[in-house]
Every structure is written in structure tokens, then in C-alpha cells.
Amino acid sequence: xxxxxxxxxxxxxxxxxxxxxxxxxxxxxxxxxxxxxxxxxxxxxxxxxxxxxxxxxxxxxxxxxxxxxxxxxxxxxxxxxxxxxxxxxxxxxxxxxxxxxxxxxxxxxxxxxxxxxxxxxxxxxxxxxxxxxxxxxxxxxxxxxxxxxxxxxxxxxxxxxxx
Amino acid sequence: xxxxxxxxxxxxxxxxxxxxxxxxxxxxxxxxxxxxxxxxxxxxxxxxxxxxxxxxxxxxxxxxxxxxxxxxxxxxxxxxxxxxxxxxxxxxxxxxxxxxxxxxxxxxxxxxxxxxxxxxxxxxxxxxxxxxxxxxxxxxxxxxxxxxxxxxxxxxxxxxxxxxxxxxxxxxxxxxxxxxxxxxxxxxxxxxxxxxxxxxxxxxxxxxxxxxxxxxxxxxxxxxxxxxxxxxxxxxxxxxxxxxxxxxxxxxxxxxxxxxxxxxxxxxxxxxxxxxxxxxxxxxxxxxxxxxxxxxxxxxxxxxxxxxxxxxxxxxxxxxxxxxxxxxxxxxxxxxxxxxxxxxxxxxxxxxxxxxxxxxxxxxxxxxxxxxxxxxxxxxxxxxxxxxxxxxxxxxxxxxxxxxxxxxxxxxxxxxxxxxxxxxxxxxxxxxxxxxxxxxxxxxxx
Numbered sequence: 001x002x003x004x005x006x007x008x009x010x011x012x013x014x015x016x017x018x019x020x021x022x023x024x025x026x027x028x029x030x031x032x033x034x035x036x037x038x039x040x041x042x043x044x045x046x047x048x049x050x051x052x053x054x055x056x057x058x059x060x061x062x063x064x065x066x067x068x069x070x071x072x073x074x075x076x077x078x079x080x081x082x083x084x085x086x087x088x089x090x091x092x093x094x095x096x097x098x099x100x101x102x103x104x105x106x107x108x109x110x111x112x113x114x115x116x117x118x119x120x121x122x123x124x125x126x127x128x129x130x131x132x133x134x135x136x137x138x139x140x141x142x143x144x145x146x147x148x149x150x151x152x153x154x155x156x157x158x159x160x161x162x163x
Numbered sequence: 164x165x166x167x168x169x170x171x172x173x174x175x176x177x178x179x180x181x182x183x184x185x186x187x188x189x190x191x192x193x194x195x196x197x198x199x200x201x202x203x204x205x206x207x208x209x210x211x212x213x214x215x216x217x218x219x220x221x222x223x224x225x226x227x228x229x230x231x232x233x234x235x236x237x238x239x240x241x242x243x244x245x246x247x248x249x250x251x252x253x254x255x256x257x258x259x260x261x262x263x264x265x266x267x268x269x270x271x272x273x274x275x276x277x278x279x280x281x282x283x284x285x286x287x288x289x290x291x292x293x294x295x296x297x298x299x300x301x302x303x304x305x306x307x308x309x310x311x312x313x314x315x316x317x318x319x320x321x322x323x324x325x326x327x328x329x330x331x332x333x334x335x336x337x338x339x340x341x342x343x344x345x346x347x348x349x350x351x352x353x354x355x356x357x358x359x360x361x362x363x364x365x366x367x368x369x370x371x372x373x374x375x376x377x378x379x380x381x382x383x384x385x386x387x388x389x390x391x392x393x394x395x396x397x398x399x400x401x402x403x404x405x406x407x408x409x410x411x412x413x414x415x416x417x418x419x420x421x422x423x424x425x426x427x428x429x430x431x432x433x434x435x436x437x438x439x440x441x442x443x444x445x446x447x448x449x450x451x452x453x454x455x456x457x458x459x460x461x462x463x464x465x466x467x468x469x470x471x472x473x474x475x476x477x478x479x480x481x482x483x484x485x486x487x488x489x490x491x492x493x494x495x496x497x498x499x500x501x502x503x504x505x506x507x508x509x510x511x512x513x514x515x516x517x518x519x520x521x522x523x524x525x526x527x528x529x530x531x532x533x534x535x536x537x538x539x540x541x542x543x544x545x546x547x548x549x550x551x552x553x554x555x556x557x558x559x560x561x562x563x564x565x566x567x568x569x570x571x572x573x574x575x576x577x578x579x580x581x582x583x584x585x586x587x588x589x590x591x592x593x594x595x596x597x598x599x600x601x602x603x604x605x606x607x608x609x
Contacts (some may be wrong), residue, residue, distance in 0.1 A: 012439055030365055055343070064240075064478075064482070064483075066437070099547065099565070100522070100525075100547070101504075101506075101522070102463070102476075102483075102506035102507050102520050102522075102549045102550070103374065103375065103549065103550065103599075104375065104418060104419040104432070104462045104463045104507065105460060105462055105463065105476060105478075105506050106460050107374075107388075107395070107418050107419070107434070107462075108418075108432065108434055108439040108460040109414065109460065111415075111434040111437065111439065112434075112437040112438070112439075112460065115436055115437030116437065119437075124348055133415075134393060134395070134416075134418055134475075135395065135434065139349065139372060140347065140348075141346060141347055142347060143347075143572065144345065144346035144568055144572035144573075144575060145568055145570075145572045146546070146567040146568045146572075147570075150519070150572070
């Protein structure tokens with residue numbers, strides 16, 4: 001009887017160990033991705049460059065989407081305010097897609113993403129003749145990885161000085 | 164320059180015969196037909212002349228090895244080892260000793276002769292049914308010696324046609340994009356090669372990004388997308404003269420070009436203000452016609468072989484799916500209803516099927532469906548593959564496949580692959596650099 005009790009306790013301890021270790025790994029992965037992705041939109045700063053202090057050059061998109069997130073709109077408002085102050089600068093919005101789509105559809109998707117950014121800049125007072133749009137589809141990834149985090153960095157619209 | 168019209172003089176007419184060997188190409192052929200390809204015989208004088216002209220020691224052997232290779236890659240034939248051949252090429256061509264060929268289990272035998280006549284290459288060849296001990300076909304033709312590889316392809320096409328009842332696809336070329344460099348900064352060039360990977364030639368230098376080249380029906384012109392001066396536009400290239408001109412000079416990106424089946428129009432997408440629609444341009448009078456008008460992405464258009472319909476992909480339903488419509492843009496109908504996303508529809512040259520790329524649960528498939536969307540059949544599954552293009556006889560699809568990179572982002576590659584409509588005979592097509600966006604030409608000699 002005593003023996004069986006010890007055995008039972010050992011079993012409980014063992015099970016607890018397994019459960020705990022499973023939790024730990026799961027949590028680690030979750031924070032890792034959570035740190036730089038929300039849903040599947042990239043929220044990190046790894047690849048981001050700056051047009052000026054506090055003015056990030058790019059916004060990111062969810063898979064197959066061209067909707068601007070709250071963070072993207074904030075970035076674009078900063079860009080618009082910088083462009084208003086620097087009225088001599090024109091920009092090219094370069095739209096990109098990740099590698100998980102057919103080439104031609106991705107060219108169209110990149111164009112749609114860059115235009116979403118362009119429309120937003122225009123509502124904040126930037127004239128359309130200061131903005132041109134160029135889609136690269138999946139042709140110019142910034143990250144060559146084949147995983148969700150890399151793809152999220154590649155789904156982007158980058159604002160580049162044209163002059 | 165690339166296209167030298169072959170002077171085809173068909174002298175001998177196939178002898179009428181029936182109930183001889185037949186190869187069924189509608190099913191996956193797991194039991195390829197054993198065939199003996201005897202080297203083309205050549206006299207010493209001709210051999211020396213060709214050696215001087217072509218730097219090939221024995222052009223007869225070279226041509227028959229092209230035939231052997233073609234027949235073998237078709238998956239329908241099994242060329243037997245020459246070591247086992249008992250009869251000399253010249254004698255076999257006159258009158259095969261069928262018992263000898265029967266002994267090595269050959270069911271078909273190809274023999275022939277090549278001569279140097281007035282600075283020309285004259286070839287004759289025969290196809291024999293070994294079991295029936297009969298000649299099935301005898302043909303001869305003359306061409307310039309530099310066409311010697313094409314001679315091998317034409318013989319292969321004739322043999323294929325005689326044994327399967329359908330046109331071959333060996334005397335054809337592939338136009339594609341040659342790729343080099345890191346994944347984040349790929350250098351891409353237009354490239355052209357024979358169907359078997361020989362005579363590869365780069366047509367652009369790689370200074371600008373080029374994508375999606377496609378042949379016109381005569382295979383002398385190519386339409387493609389170029390980022391020349393960072394303006395993505397549809398271009399036209401004359402392969403013979405090397406002349407390039409922009410045809411899609413609209414105020415925005417033009418892309419996804421293809422020729423109409425009569426070669427008179429280019430159909431393409433034009434992207435502006437976040438929407439992509441399909442347009443055509445008449446190459447003669449430059450009249451532009453708008454075919455679709457929808458706030459969604461409409462792209463990858465492809466005509467039916469009779470020119471009456473267009474298939475394309477659109478995300479108007481919320482996701483990328485395949486549609487067909489009349490060539491004036493009316494009667495738009497969605498035809499793909501399976502799980503996943505569907506893109507890059509291409510109408511088969513036979514008219515009955517549409518090949519496509521499908522993305523489902525993180526995998527990419529090349530498949531075919533009937534033009535009403537029924538009878539979907541997935542031929543191959545991989546991490547990434549897309550853009551099927553049909554062989555001119557509609558029996559084989561060529562496409563490209565990209566590899567998944569490792570955790571460091573290394574190990575990227577892009578290669579051309581082909582697969583039979585049956586789903587069998589998948590094989591990689593060797594290219595000097597990485598490769599993508601293949602497009603198959605029509606049959607060059609007919």
C-alpha cells in the first residue's frame with residue numbers, strides 16, 4: 001500500500017514536470033513571435049529605416065491584405081507631417097509581397113499596398129503628384145527566410161525619397 | 164539568327180500500315196516501349212566534311228543520341244543500350260535482321276543515314292516494327308549542317324507522332340528567366356534554349372529586372388515584363404533581330420502579358436490606384452481595349468485556343484480564384500470552387516483543360532481542371548511552384564519550383580521542372596543558372 005502511494009506520488013511529480021516543461025517552451029515561442037508580430041503583421045523594427053528622426057520608412061501588412069493597421073497609420077501620419085515640412089521632397093512608395101503567392105498576383109498586390117499608403121498620405125495633405133507608386137511583388141524581399149516572421153517583414157510598403 | 168527556317172523536303176511518304184505498335188499516352192506509362200536507336204550511318208567522306216564544319220567527330224552518332232535522349236525523357240520509350248546491338252548501322256538501315264533486334268527485346272527500331280551533299284546535311288531515317296518485321300515510316304530531308312540538333316528533334320517528333328498518333332514537342336524552345344545572386348537582390352535575364360536544354364542563350368544583360376516572357380504563336384516574338392528605368396511595363400522582343408519595344412506604356416504598371424492565339428493582340432493587366440484590370444492591345448493599330456472593370460485584382464489572363472474566351476484570376480470573391488469570360492469581357496464566370504487559392508490559369512492548346520497553380524494549407528500545387536471547373540486533378544505538390552506552360556501538343560507542363568531556405572535564410576534555388584498531364588514523369592530541366600517563368604514555344608517545324 002505504501003509502495004503504491006510512493007509510486008502514485010512519483011507519477012504525479014513526473015506528470016507535473018512534463019506539463020511544466022511543455023508550458024515553458026510554448027510560452028517562449030509565443031513571446032518571441034509576439035515581440036515582433038501581431039496577428040501576422042510585423043511590428044518589430046529589424047528592417048525599418050528612418051526618413052528622419054521618428055519617421056519610419058515602412059508599413060507592414062497581413063497576408064493577402066492591403067488594410068493599414070493602427071501602427072501603419074501612425075507611421076504614415078509621421079511621414080505626412082515630415083513631407084509637409086519638406087515640401088521639396090517627392091517620394092516613391094514601393095509595394096511588396098511575400099513569397100507565398102503567384103508572381104503576377106503579387107505584383108498587383110504590391111501595387112494595391114503601396115496605393116493604400118499613398119491614399120493615406122493624401123488624406124493628410126500630401127499632393128498626389130509628389131507620390132509615385134512602384135510594385136515589386138515578391139521580387140525584392142528584405143528577408144530571405146522561409147518562415148512566417150520573414151514573410152511578415154517582406155509584406156510592406158516602403159517610402160523612398162525620389163529626389 | 165536563332166530561328167533558321169529549316170528546309171524540309173519530305174521525300175518519302177509513310178507506307179500505309181495498320182495494326183502495328185501503338186503507344187497510349189493518355190495513361191501514365193509505367194512500361195515504356197523498348198526501342199533501339201541505331202546510330203545514323205555515315206560514309207567516311209561525309210564524316211570528315213561534318214567534322215570540319217561542325218567540330219563533331221561523328222555527326223550520325225550525335226544525332227541519334229539526341230533522338231535517344233528525347234524519347235527517353237518523354238517517359239513513353241525506353242531506348243536500349245547500343246552495346247547490345249548486333250547489326251551495323253549501315254546494314255540495319257538497308258534491311259534489319261529482325262531476329263537480332265527481337266533478341267535484345269527491341270519492339271521498335273530506328274535506323275538512318277546522314278550525308279554531306281552540296282554543303283548541306285541530308286538525312287534519311289526509318290522506323291521499323293520489330294515484331295511485325297515491317298517498316299512503319301521512312302522520311303528524308305535536307306537542311307544546313309548547323310541545324311543538326313534540330314534534325315535530331317525532328318526525327319524524334321516524327322517517331323513520336325507515328326507511334327502515339329499525336330504531334331511531338333521536341334523541335335521546340337523554352338523561353339525563361341535565368342536567375343543569379345542572393346534572394347534579396349536577384350539578377351534576372353531573359354534566356355532561351357532548346358527544349359532539351361541545349362543552345363542556351365541569354366537575351367538581356369541583367370541590368371533590369373525582367374519577368375514572365377511568353378512566345379507568340381510563331382515563336383519569333385516574345386512579350387515580357389521589364390523594369391527598364393524602374394518603370395514596370397510590358398515589352399515586345401523580336402528574337403531574330405533583337406529589337407525591343409514597349410507596348411504597355413500606360414500611366415501605371417502593365418504586367419502579365421500574353422499573345423492572343425492569332426498573335427495580333429497582347430492581353431495584359433494594367434494596375435492603377437490599387438486595382439488591376441485586363442486590357443488588350445492590337446499590335447497593328449495600337450488600339451487599346453479594356454476587358455474587365457472591377458475594383459479587385461484581375462490578372463494572369465490567357466486566351467482559349469480559338470480566341471473566343473479568356474481565363475484569368477481575380478480576387479473579386481475575396482480570394483484569388485479562376486474565372487472565364489467571353490473575349491469581349493462579358494459573361495464572367497467563376498470556375499474554381501475547391502479549397503484554397505487558385506491562380507495562373509493557362510488554357511491548354513487542345514482547348515479542353517485549364518492548368519493552374521493552387522495554394523492550399525501552405526503547399527503549392529500544379530493542377531488541371533476542365534474549362535467548366537470540374538474534374539480538378541492535382542499533378543504535383545511542393546513548397547513553392549507555379550506558372551505552368553503547356554507543351555504544344557498539350558501533353559506536358561513545364562513550370563518552376565523554388566526551394567525553402569534554411570533557418571539562416573540560405574539554400575534558395577529556382578529550377579524548371581516538367582510533368583506529364585498524367586501526373587507521371589516529373590523531371591528537372593537543367594539550366595546553366597537558376598531559372599523561372601518558363602514558356603514553351605510552338606512546334607518550330609510542322
